[in-house]
Amino acid sequence: MPRIDLSDWPPYSSPDLARREGSIAATKLMANAAFTAPKSGACPNIECTIVYGQDELEAIAKKVEELSLVNPKTKLWKTTSRSEAVMVRESDCVLFIGSTYAGDVLFDVDCGLCGGSEQCSYVYNKKATKYGHIDPFESKAANPERLVNGPLCSQWVNDLGIAVGSAAFVAGRLLVDTRPLMSVGVAGQKLGYCPNSEIAVGLPVASLAKNPYVDIIPDYQYLHLNKVIKKTRKDYALARMVHWFDYRGWYPKDKGKEE
């Protein structure tokens, strides 16, 4: 009889991969929700990428760790990023949602969010422009070190938030865990995900017994579950080496009792 066994342990075992398929299906629906989320002027301005697989998630986690070094004067940046790298490793997949308009096609409504009374010229004046259009390549070349190639159209950025919120809301409805993370979004973009966006948010997704995005321990990079397991495996192996026990020849006696 056909059957599917699911388990969240051990990671990447066959039953675990079957369980992860459910998370990926939920993540696709989250992406759909991001697309149908309310948009300013109903303009289609987002794109999504879903990434799964051990090597792929490891690459994202390593990139987040790399980014943890970019603000050396900010301790919280480092500790937060390091914790979020662990979260990526514990996830089933990651949904990236990016804004395809924020960097080069402005809403042009002079709302004032990006630069107050300067209105849209706040962005145009800081970018390479011609005919009232922005060249994102030239603009990026001017500040290659930045995590995000700003300034951006804030109206679209708010829209991106609405899309992220809708995706997160759907995750909640489907009872899978997620959390929108800046560090993961930036790392994903550095790896080429959401390639048409100047800003993206990463939402790692998991369906595990314990939500991996809350109740985080301080110094999580030292004290996450994989570390505990690695340490336990080492200690267990060493403990076995202390009493060299010939299990076929004898069994330890209870002290003071006759056999």
Next chain:
Amino acid sequence: MSIIDGIQAVNENLLAVAKVGASAALRAPVMAKSKVRTEIITGEDFLPLVELAGIAGEINQFVQGDYLVAKKALEAGTPIVELLIGVDATLSDLAWNCGACGFDTCAEFNRYSREHKSPGKYMIGPSCNWKLLDHGIAMSYGAAAISAMNVECRMQADYGSFALLLGHMAGCSMCVGISLGPYGESVWYNRVDSVDSFDMSEHMEFMQNTLPQMFISFPGDGRPPFKSGPVWGKEPRYFKPVEDPELMAKQQKVGARIGEIIAREMAKKAAKK
């Protein structure tokens, strides 16, 4: 046995559902530690917002559409409850130094913001983009919670902007409203109440102003005629950017009238205190 009229029940529920929307907005998974604020406007306090929409709608068709729905609803005695969701995005306490605002560091952004914080047409800037993202997430949670309860609603930046102008949501630089009600199907979308609000010539003028590329003929000669009808070649006309002093004067007058209403409402508030 007590009997409750269905429409009365729906109207009374709007406030309760708005409160649930506010709860959802305030527990949304924000990314940048933003302090999301909410406020619910009901009854007479909603009227000045509609009044401003009516005036601003004279020069903005988006706003005019939102005004017409509210006007018709209020004339019919059908309440609308406005849930406001906002943040102050003009300062960053993040030290992420990401560059999204256009500055290399949050410290530079904060310095610039303290010196240049000012209103644009609708909101106040400059903004930390991650705070605005948080605002969007909160908006989404609020609207999704309301929608999940099958209550008619729509996010509207215009009512949020008018609320800021009238002194609501003090301290917020960004505010968007979610209008709950009037009851009915897709009231804020298909706009069945807006019947006969424009004729075909007005529609054509609107389309030509907003999508001019749809009305030009073969562009190869460098000066494509405007396709005014099936035989546009006989009396060719051409698009040309022009100044519009009449429109600018109208915009100024509308701005002045909006200023008068704001002053009137502020005086009322001061008198109450």
